[in-house]
Amino acid sequence: MSVSFNTVIRFIFLMFFLSVVFTPSKNVQAENQISTKTIVVIGTGKIHGKNSARAREEAIANGLVSAVEDVAVELLPPESLARNFQTFNDLLNGQTGKFVQGYRVLAELPLKQTYRVVVEANVFTSRLKIFLSDAGILLSEKFLPKILVLISEQNIKDLSPTYWWGQKPNLKKAISVSTLLKTMENKGFPIIDFRQIPKNTFDDHTYDKPDLNDHQAVNLGLKVQADVVIIGMSVAERTPNIMGQNIRSFKSIVSARAIRTDTGEEIAATMQSSVTTNTDETAGIRDTLFDAGSLAGEALASQIVYAWQKDEQQYNLVEVIVEGTDNLVNFEKFRRIITQMSGVKNVQTKEMKVDEVTITLEFQGDAKTLADALMLKTFESIGINIYEVSHNHLKIQLVPG
Numbered sequence: 275m276s277v278s279f280n281t282v283i284r285f286i287f288l289m290f291f292l293s294v295v296f297t298p299s300k301n302v303q304a305e306n307q308i309s310t311k312t313i314v315v316i317g318t319g320k321i322h323g324k325n326s327a328r329a330r331e332e333a334i335a336n337g338l339v340s341a342v343e344d345v346a347v348e349l350l351p352p353e354s355l356a357r358n359f360q361t362f363n364d365l366l367n368g369q370t371g372k373f374v375q376g377y378r379v380l381a382e383l384p385l386k387q388t389y390r391v392v393v394e395a396n397v398f399t400s401r402l403k404i405f406l407s408d409a410g411i412l413l414s415e416k417f418l419p420k421i422l423v424l425i426s427e428q429n430i431k432d433l434s435p436t437y438w439w440g441q442k443p444n445l446k447k448a449i450s451v452s453t454l455l456k457t458m459e460n461k462g463f464p465i466i467d468f469r470q471i472p473k474n475t476f477d478d479h480t481y482d483k484p485d486l487n488d489h490q491a492v493n494l495g496l497k498v499q500a501d502v503v504i505i506g507m508s509v510a511e512r513t514p515n516i517m518g519q520n521i522r523s524f525k526s527i528v529s530a531r532a533i534r535t536d537t538g539e540e541i542a543a544t545m546q547s548s549v550t551t552n553t554d555e556t557a558g559i560r561d562t563l564f565d566a567g568s569l570a571g572e573a574l575a576s577q578i579v580y581a582w583q584k585d586e587q588q589y590n591l592v593e594v595i596v597e598g599t600d601n602l603v604n605f606e607k608f609r610r611i612i613t614q615m616s617g618v619k620n621v622q623t624k625e626m627k628v629d630e631v632t633i634t635l636e637f638q639g640d641a642k643t644l645a646d647a648l649m650l651k652t653f654e655s656i657g658i659n660i661y662e663v664s665h666n667h668l669k670i671q672l673v674p675g
Contacts, residue, residue: 309400310375315340319389329389330382335370337393342366342373345397349406349461351576358411365405372405373398403462419501419582419619421458422466424491425451425530426484427508430559435484435507438468439494441476449560450508450528450567457571461579466498488533488540495535496614502541502578506530508566510559513549524558525549528570532578536616542577546570589636590666592644593624598672600629604656608672609633611651618644641668 317337319329343366347355355362375396382391426435427448436444455465475497476482480490486505495503510526525547532542548565552558594612599605613621617638625632637644645663648670655674662669 309398310396311345311399312394312396313341313344314380314392314394315344317391317393319391321384321387321389326384326389329384330391333382333389333391334377334379334393337391338370338374338377338395339366341377341393341395341397342370342402345373345399346402346406349399349403350411351461351579354411354579362411365411369405373402407462418463419534419578420464420466420499421502421504421578422468422495422498422500423451423455423504424486424494425454425504425506425508425528427451427510427563428484429510429563430512430524430555437484439476439486440482441473441479442482448508449563450510450526450570453564453567454504454528454530454571454574457568458575461571461575463575463578466500471498488538492533492535492538495533499613500535501619502532502534504530504532504574506570508563510563512555515551517551520553521551522553522555522558523549523551524555524562526559526562526566528566530570530574532574536618541581542574544570544573544577546573589619589638590640591634592637592641592666592668593632593634594644594668594670595630595632596670596672597630599631601672604653604672605631607653607656608658608670611653612648615647615651617647641666644668 315337317333317335317340319332319334319336321329346362346366350362375398377393377395380392380394382389384390424437424439425448426437427450428435429449436446436448438444459465475494481494485507486494488505491503491505495501506529508526508528510524513523513525515523527545527547529545530543531540533540546566546569548562548569550558550562550565552561596605596608609621612618612635619636621633621635623631624634642663642665645660645668648658648660657673659671659673660668661671
């Protein structure tokens with residue numbers, strides 16, 4: 275049977291549209307590349323008799339083990355490390371060579387019956403992440419929530435807090451926020467880059483303030499497909515403490531909360547402070563904001579992972595076959611609604627055909643529960659005909675509204 279010219283054109287256009295929407299960004303591709311971290315550690319070996327050479331080799335080997343363990347500990351939230359400590363030790367035992375790209379001895383010293391070395395090692399962080407993820411100790415990025423950070427910062431010289439959202443954003447670099455983001459990225463969290471968010475996302479002036487309420491933050495998070503929004507404020511100030519004529523102290527406080535966008539539930543909260551001293555005000559403020567941001571990032575990452583791990587096993591993989599997709603506008607309306615539904619995450623395109631797209635998603639419930647929830651949704655100018663439901667499978671036809 276011949277295929278009409280219009281059908282062919284629609285298919286080509288559909289393929290182009292989905293390739294634009296679903297093609298991984300350069301940032302995602304870059305994340306899959308091998309990355310390393312350089313770390314300096316001290317290793318110790320015991321001298322047996324006069325065999326310093328063997329003690330030196332033992333000291334280097336112990337140093338490399340410490341380097342790998344130190345990097346692994348940085349990747350893991352404290353709760354996860356404590357809960358899996360036995361497994362953690364068993365996994366890394368004898369595996370050091372897999373994760374060390376190279377090393378060099380910076381200093382060495384025989385001391386009584388021991389030999390001590392200072393080793394600079396390059397550790398494969400990406401391989402270590404995969405290794406720990408496969409073991410179930412570290413949740414892989416696929417299973418970690420996508421984060422949108424909405425924290426304002428007020429430095430000593432700022433007349434008012436700076437923030438990136440709203441119709442008149444101030445894109446001045448916020449030190450505590452940048453540090454918090456970097457800390458959470460190092461833990462494996464996918465972070466939404468606010469610089470890539472279109473300006474028309476902020477369609478009114480309700481976002482033009484440094485302290486968004488829960489409803490506003492969640493609404494904004496849903497617009498950019500964030501799983502969790504982090505709301506908060508960061509403030510830096512001088513303290514009255516002075517030593518001599520030049521040394522002053524500076525304090526910063528980062529207060530933040532994490533909220534799920536699908537349920538509106540608060541799953542993490544922290545207030546971290548840091549005090550530093552310096553003769554230079556700019557350097558002192560920078561250091562205290564950096565420290566407080568890092569502490570807040572560590573605390574939030576730990577709590578969010580714990581909350582996410584509790585819920586992770588409640589999700590089921592559901593396959594949805596959508597027919598009537600030759601009208602791209604209607605299909606996009608359907609996909610947008612189902613993506614923003616409570617209990618739905620990780621919506622992916624599995625297969626594309628003429629007038630049919632198969633998507634997969636994770637849902638807190640079975641396909642029947644998802645079908646019931648879809649029946650309560652309004653899809654504007656279209657309707658849906660759910661004509662097949664099984665435990666993990668749906669068939670849906672888009673029909674004119």
